[in-house]
Amino acid sequence: xxxxxxxxxxxxxxxxxxxxxxxxxxxxxxxxxxxxxxxxxxxxxxxxxxxxxxxxxxxxxxxxxxxxxxxxxxxxxxxxxxxxxxxxxxxxxxxxxxxxxxxxxxxxxxxxxxxxxxxxxxxxxxxxxxxxxxxxxxxxxxxxxxxxxxxxxxxxxxxxxxxxxxxxxxxxxxxxxxxxxxxxxxxxxxxxxxxxxxxxxxxxxxxxxxxxxxxxxxxxxxxxxxxxxxxxxxxxxxxxxxxxxxxxxxxxxxxxxxxxxxxxxxxxxxxxxxxxxxxxxxxxxxxxxxxxxxxxxxxxxxxxxxxxxxxxxxxxxxxxxxxxxxxxxxxxxxxxxxxxxxxxxxxxxxxxxxxxxxxxxxxxxxxxxxxxxxxxxxxxxxxxxxxxxxxxxxxxxxxxxxxxxxxxxxxxxxxxxxxxxxxxxxxxxxxxxxxxxxxxxxxxxxxxxxxxxxxxxxxxxxxxxxxxxxxxxxxxxxxxxxxxxxxxxxxxxxxxxxxxxxxxxxxxxxxxxxxxxxxxxxxxxxxxxxxxxxxxxxxxxxxxxxxxxxxxxxxxxxxxxxxxxxxxxxxxxxxxxxxxxxxxxxxxxxxxxxxxxxxxxxxxxxxxxxxxx
Numbered sequence: 001x002x003x004x005x006x007x008x009x010x011x012x013x014x015x016x017x018x019x020x021x022x023x024x025x026x027x028x029x030x031x032x033x034x035x036x037x038x039x040x041x042x043x044x045x046x047x048x049x050x051x052x053x054x055x056x057x058x059x060x061x062x063x064x065x066x067x068x069x070x071x072x073x074x075x076x077x078x079x080x081x082x083x084x085x086x087x088x089x090x091x092x093x094x095x096x097x098x099x100x101x102x103x104x105x106x107x108x109x110x111x112x113x114x115x116x117x118x119x120x121x122x123x124x125x126x127x128x129x130x131x132x133x134x135x136x137x138x139x140x141x142x143x144x145x146x147x148x149x150x151x152x153x154x155x156x157x158x159x160x161x162x163x164x165x166x167x168x169x170x171x172x173x174x175x176x177x178x179x180x181x182x183x184x185x186x187x188x189x190x191x192x193x194x195x196x197x198x199x200x201x202x203x204x205x206x207x208x209x210x211x212x213x214x215x216x217x218x219x220x221x222x223x224x225x226x227x228x229x230x231x232x233x234x235x236x237x238x239x240x241x242x243x244x245x246x247x248x249x250x251x252x253x254x255x256x257x258x259x260x261x262x263x264x265x266x267x268x269x270x271x272x273x274x275x276x277x278x279x280x281x282x283x284x285x286x287x288x289x290x291x292x293x294x295x296x297x298x299x300x301x302x303x304x305x306x307x308x309x310x311x312x313x314x315x316x317x318x319x320x321x322x323x324x325x326x327x328x329x330x331x332x333x334x335x336x337x338x339x340x341x342x343x344x345x346x347x348x349x350x351x352x353x354x355x356x357x358x359x360x361x362x363x364x365x366x367x368x369x370x371x372x373x374x375x376x377x378x379x380x381x382x383x384x385x386x387x388x389x390x391x392x393x394x395x396x397x398x399x400x401x402x403x404x405x406x407x408x409x410x411x412x413x414x415x416x417x418x419x420x421x422x423x424x425x426x427x428x429x430x431x432x433x434x435x436x437x438x439x440x441x442x443x444x445x446x447x448x449x450x451x452x453x454x455x456x457x458x459x460x461x462x463x464x465x466x467x468x469x470x471x472x473x474x475x476x477x478x479x480x481x482x483x484x485x486x487x488x489x490x491x492x493x494x495x496x497x498x499x500x501x502x503x504x505x506x507x508x509x510x511x512x513x514x515x516x517x518x519x520x521x522x523x524x525x526x527x528x529x530x531x532x533x534x535x536x537x538x539x540x541x542x543x544x545x546x547x548x549x550x551x552x553x554x555x556x557x558x559x560x561x562x563x564x565x566x567x568x569x570x571x572x573x574x575x576x577x578x579x580x581x582x583x584x585x586x587x588x589x590x591x592x593x594x595x596x597x598x599x600x601x602x603x604x605x606x607x608x609x610x611x612x613x
Contacts, residue, residue: 008237008244009220010238011220011236012233012234012235012236013189013212013214013217013234014193014194014195014200014211014213014234015211015230015231015232015233016188016193016200016203016204016210016231016234017200017203017204017208017231017536018536019207019229019231019232019252019255020228020229020252021186021229022226022248022249022252023165023166023187023226023229024162024164024165024225025166025225026161026162026165026167026168027218027221027222028168028169033144033147035110035111035147036108036111037110038107038111040107040108042106048108048109049102049109051109051150052098052112052113052146055109055146055150056089056090056146059142060089062145063082064086066082067083084138084308085141088138088142093120094116094117094120094139094143097112098112098115098116099112101115101116110147110150113143113147113150114143114147116143117140117142117143120139161184165185166186166188166189166227166229167185167187167188167189168189168190168218168227169189169190169191170190170191170192170218171190171193171199172190172199186209186229187203187208187229187231188203188208188210189210189212189214189217189229190211190212190213190214190217191218192212199212200212201285201286201288201289202288204292204534204536209229210229211229211230211231211235211236214236217236220238226245227240228244230248254583258583262543263539265297265539265542265543265546266295266296268542268546270541271545271546272546272549272553274549274551275550276524276549276550278528278531279300279530280297280298280299280530280532280533280538280542281299281300281301281302281303281337281339281530281533282300282301282532282534283301283302283303283305283510283515283532283533283534285305287329287332290329291332292535294332294333294334295535296535296538297538297539298535299337300338300394301329301333301336301339301532302339302458302508302530302531302533303341303458303510304329304338304339305341306322306340306342306382307345309322309325309343310343319384320385322381322382322385322386323388323389326385326395327389327393330389330394331393333393337396338393338394338395339396339397339398339435339458339532340396341398341399341400342379342382342386342398342399342400343382344368345367345368345371368400369400369402370401370407372399372411372414373414379414380414380417380421383397383415384422384429387415387419387422387430388422388427388428388429388430389430390429390431390432391428391430395432396432396433396455396456397432397434398434398435398456398458399411399434399436401439401463402436402437402440403440403442403443404442404446404449404450405446405449405450405453408436408450412453433456434454435454435455435456435457435458435505436457437460437510438457438460438464438496439460439461439462439463439464439467439511440464441464441467441468441492444468444492444493444495445492445495447496447498447499448503451502451503451505452503454505456500456507456508457496457505457508458508458510458530458532459493459507459508459509459510459511460510461489461493461509461511461513461514462513463511465489465513466482468486468488468489468492469482469486469488483570484513484516484519485560485569485570485573486569487563487564487569490522490561490569494526494527494561497526497527497528501527507527507528507529508529508530508531508532509530509531509532514533515531515533515537517537517541517544517577518573518574518585520545521544521545521552521556521576521577522553522557524550524553525550525552525553525558544581547580547581556573559572560572
């Protein structure tokens with residue numbers, strides 16, 4: 001999206017990491033190296049395959065050297081993404097097709113590799129899941145590194161940008177992002193990417209503003225251009241005049257001062273003025289995000305996604321690997337509760353996990369708990385490890401995409417089998433609470449039945465909204481219908497909370513809705529016990545709750561539940577919250593910058609691909 005005025009241009013992308021920055025562009029050329037095509041003689045085939053294998057080894061060593069540099073400067077916390085790239089270098093889905101194409105088509109290694117990479121990326125394009133679609137860039141980065149080594153083309157050094165640089169590129173590889181020192185960079189802007197791209201994840205970990213998914217920002221700017229980056233609203237301003245620069249400098253100061261003030265409450269409970277306690281947890285998918293979670297005052301992790309363990313590898317993770325990973329997470333959270341969601345995978349995730357390929361709609365196909373119950377031995381490997389880890393720390397196990405009691409009981413039966421095996425083998429294990437992610441309308445509607453067979457609920461609003469309102473959030477023609485405050489959604493949430501409380505179990509929310517301060521009082525007024533969100537959202541949501549009373553929250557919730565349309569509800573919530581908490585809702589804007597109630601919709605941006613719970 002673009003707006004122009006004079007020579008100044010405003011661009012709107014995806015707000016990937018909050019903050020405001022004003023600086024000069026450091027344009028990082030990350031265009032792919034041109035891939036030549038050459039036909040080779042039959043006697044040259046084995047020589048070409050050896051060239052390919054030498055380039056694989058050279059690429060591995062380059063990544064190893066980057067890891068060592070990173071270890072010296074930052075410690076080992078950002079290794080996982082680089083190690084994933086090393087695993088891709090050995091992945092049979094990449095290596096074997098390349099060798100086969102060289103032999104069968106008698107073409108050079110560069111061309112064969114590019115064909116293999118494009119085939120793998122084509123599989124990713126069929127996946128209806130934001131996180132996994134964005135992993136296609138990992139294969140692209142690895143392929144480009146190998147091709148550069150085959151051609152003898154040096155990679156541009158990217159590690160010494162000038163002070164206060166705004167790094168602009170098509171996309172950043174994990175190696176790029178990790179080595180661009182956080183103290184030399186003000187912000188990131190990319191053509192590609194989404195909220196779960198590596199750029200976004202590490203920008204949040206480094207607490208640097210980032211706007212991604214800008215399509216063609218690299219074609220619009222040059223080195224040294226002055227730009228404003230608003231990672232709160234997903235806005236980028238090119239060629240700003242002096243008065244606009246002054247306005248945003250003031251906004252950046254307000255936001256920084258506001259954030260610093262919020263952080264003073266880091267160790268205080270999220271408790272209303274009349275004593276109602278709400279637990280604020282973090283959503284995490286990589287170990288890199290644990291440190292920011294602790295820093296921002298997370299009381300625990302309300303959603304730890306475990307899919308990363310299955311990505312970019314040639315073999316499935318073994319029990320000991322699951323166990324070691326869980327131990328590391330528990331150790332870093334120092335006694336705080338961790339909610340591990342069992343893997344949310346399907347047969348569309350590159351074929352490593354069993355399942356059908358070519359499903360018409362993978363989002364509604366064989367995935368998550370459905371796949372777990374079909375592939376019980378695979379499921380049991382993860383459960384055994386989590387049960388063993390539970391003997392060493394505070395963790396909970398959560399099942400995703402549960403549609404009803406049959407699936408819940410089936411999953412609990414596998415847990416019982418795993419526990420029985422551990423007892424027979426004499427392996428120490430624990431008895432962690434077991435819960436379900438309420439993200440399907442059927443689960444919300446029969447929550448009273450589910451509550452009898454589990455220890456907690458966590459409402460996954462991202463999928464719940466999509467399924468309940470029958471919208472594809474990646475479809476720009478209907479994304480305007482993604483309205484978290486729709487009366488149907490609020491009723492499904494209320495029904496789930498009541499069912500949980502009637503059964504004496506706590507009810508959490510771990511969708512993106514939980515981290516939006518605009519919605520905080522409504523959600524607490526409906527009775528939620530726990531909110532789990534992006535770590536950087538914790539201080540601002542806590543501030544809203546500590547400045548309010550439970551009776552005020554309940555009154556607002558009761559008022560919106562009497563409204564018949566989403567527009568009426570949005571207006572009530574916007575007018576109430578923006579009047580009471582202008583800094584919290586406008587996030588650094590001056591009172592005069594207040595936008596009309598349509599901001600309610602914009603305040604929860606619609607990613608270009610389907611976000612995940």
